[in-house]
Amino acid sequence: MKKSYLKKLFLLFIVAALALTLTACGSDQAQNDSSETENTAAQESLPEEINFGILRVPNDETIAVAEGFFDDYFTERGIEVNTRVFDSGVEANQALASGSIDFATMGNTNAITALARELNVELIWIHEVLGENEALAVKNGSGIETVEDLVGERIAVPFASTAHYILLNVLKEAGIEKDVQLLDMQTAEIVAAWERGDVKAAYTWQPTLAQLLKSGSTLTDSREMAEKGYITANVDVVRKGFSEEYPELVADFISALTKAGDIYRSDPEKAAEIAGKELGLETEVALHQMRGTTWKTREELLSEDFFGTIDQPGNFAKVMKDTSDFLQNQGSIEESPSQEAFNEYVNPEYIKMSLENEENN
Template identity: 35%
Template sequence: MPARPSRRTLLLSAAVTLALAAGTTACGAGDTDGGSAGRVTVRIAYQAIPNADLVVKNQGLLEKALPDAEVKWVKFESGGDVNTAVIAGSVDLGLAGSSPVTKGLSAPLDIPYKVVWIHDLIGDNEALVAKPGIGSVKDLVGKKVATPFGSTAHYSLLAALTAAGVEPSAVKTIDLQPQDALAAWKRGDIDAAYVWTPTLGELTRDGKVLISSRELARQGKPTADLGVVTNAFAKKHPEVVTAWIKAQDQAVAQTRTAPERAAKSIGAELGLTPEEARRQLSQLVLLSAREQAGPDYLGTPGAPGKLAANLRDAAVFLKGQKAVDAVPDASVFGRALAVEELARATN
């Protein structure tokens, strides 16, 4: 897969422009907004993924918890773009897939952030879809396959090819965001795509799912959407991070106790009917704060969870694909789990 150094430069430029457009007046953690003296500005990167993060956004749960803060939500198309925005100093908190987070914690990026939340465990909402006539992953040899580079979908695509005995170099992989992949699909420019909902639903109307991220998780290649916070912001504004975790936990609880209300909010954010939003929500596994403090996930202070090992395994895989320069020591991923912040919010 050829390197594309110009893409990172372009994205950095775009992120800086986005930060200016959002009205940020400085890049320091938790800087007060120039138009609201004394108010903390919280800049949150979100994506169009049908999980509880959209419930928090739509219902203003964080704004209600922090009435004296200026909360700014900025939409991104992929975790790779979120990483770029963090590097540019444009966001404080954000959602990114486990693959982009792994890359962010590895060289050459070495982003100073940590995982503070698991938004969802990816299941059937992310999958590899192919045009009619392509019956298996092995049939993709010589074909054009689109996926957002550096995303969980990209990681899963490489894992699917490897599991099927297909050399990634034997497939013409194209770097496209989900909506761009859909446009290319309709034009007939690509043969398959590994993307997530809601674009995934559009592709399956006339395409065939070859494998999903749920199946790959069963094969030992799990992926997740993670919440990250910059180290500087977490240190300067622990009360904001605590409120954010509690808002996310409240939204997860709502998906269980009042799923119709949660689905209505998610549907409003994605332009979907509540019924379709609830269907897409069911394709994900959401965890409460206390569940995330378990040994299989983030863990507790002094006992980081298995998520650290999963991220390192992803780094090993990405190093094999030359997507990162080196695999960090296991301790890097252990320190990157915000167990102190999670424990503070659950006590």
Template identity: 35%
Template sequence: MKPLLKALALVAVLAVSACGSGGEEAAAPGTPAKLRIGYQLIPNGDLIVKDQRWLEQALPGTEIVWSKFDSGGDVNTAMISGAIDIGLAGSSPVTRGLSAPLNIPYQIPWIFDVIGDNEALVVRKEITEAKALAGKTIATPFSSTSHYSLLAVLAEAGLAESDVKIVDLEPPDIQAAWQRGDIDGAYVWTPILAELEKDGAVLVTSRELAGRGKLTADLAVVRTEFARQYPEALKVWLRQQDRAVKLARTDNAAAAAAIGRQLNLSPAEAGRQLGQLVLLDAAEQRGPDYLGTPEAPGKFAENLHSAAEFLKSQQKVDAVPELSVFQKGLATRELADAFAGS
């Protein structure tokens, strides 16, 4: 668990930023005076939307407030406090958010990306197999998709969680600990992953784990109350995300340049990291393998249910919710309405 003071301080800062008046223009019907977004430094379409200021242009009467988070666990904390309206969190923290004891009243309207080679377990070069992790110190942000994947790697290798010293560090702290020699490895995502790879070795990637049934993804979560109160704003938000995916497919150079500006990376490196993710447009997200439709929720709900079973086996959630809980957690109606007729 992260220190309570850190979580309280984060919520306090966000609560202050949430106060004040909206933009100079009046918000349109169905849109709020302020839209508070929690983002992470992950090279996907969300950073393109932020960099290009598409939301600011599409919602001129709404003040768009972007707040950076280091992990999905912190996004969950902000959601519980009501400090943000839309946020990015990995499938593992979202699974926990929809499960007891959290039971966060939010839904999933969009899949930012299916995690691939951009998230991996990097270790010192003398470690050549997962079984050799016994007795080693491995860092990962707790409650993240990386944490979930690390536990899956240990289970595959026949290691108990207690066989390895797992430390809870945020990505920037992981890089510092690696440089000091305090840890033997870390399961983490880009851009910190790329720094560790310079003198470490990748033992397993999330793309490889997905092929073995442990798929992870970066998800959007929206407060259920916000979605009901401001449906037009959510429609606009969804259309900008779809626009970003299409830009990445049709003009990779422009997409990489936008992401590079947000991550302070060269366009070439940003493009490399972008290519490690699987991006889905709106039509694909409405398909049976992902979010699906109001009439037929997609198989992604089954993935979340499976993740909950795994987390329960690791004593990370109190109980495994029914599959229907995760099906209701997919904002399929909102997604369908945003792209009706397209």
């Protein structure tokens, strides 16, 4: 009996041990399955690709592309980065409307058009405040030496652009807005018309402006007009469908632009060399164009002069509203959105998130 009893105890011990082993294996497998599920879910939460609409200008975005900063933030996480170059914000808005791009760089006047057309985007960044890089050029030998001398002339300009907005105000201040003919042309068309002799004056931006100034001079520029209160800038907008689903990626986009901007702030010549190589410009030319604009840091953009905060919107929303009202009066847009709409449109949250991410890392 005793031997039989011990045998039963031994068998029970073996059975219990096997049960514990199987339970542990099952638990480990469950944890592994759970971990794999979480990793898969994390990967599924990222988009397969991000599509950027960019302008061919020497700015922070051009440097970020050239230096591979977008690859650091996106490609290495399995997100394909695609860039499309647009000649103007008009084309970028068309792409935004079709959903073929997620981010787009454009002049702030086109960003106003995007809001007025209810494209469901939001303004998240200011690349540069425009200055000498946008100007009213007149051809050598044309006899045009002052703005008033433009009476009876044809002036080329991309309509609904920052250049168009500034030109209209230049003509208005001179009192000759009804005495000239404006021609709606994209930048490449302006150069061709200039070289053919079809136009003697044009308001455009770099690098197109540099081509015109080989045989011309400037009457005024956006820096002079900014001093009179007519502020223009190249900005970035994002589709809300993207930003609402991937707010961290929008913050990462701003972080990449900040890294690029820091290169310019610490070493302008190096930044010009990078941007010039990317755009096919000589370093000196790129540097001259870059120095014709003002690049702001994240901290500066969060000040009351620009984005401000969600509770206390900054002055840039007011600039946008004032510009919008002018564009409506000129017939460029049918209806000017309300100040409340612009306060919501100029969104500082992603800049703030970018700063917080850096502080936490």
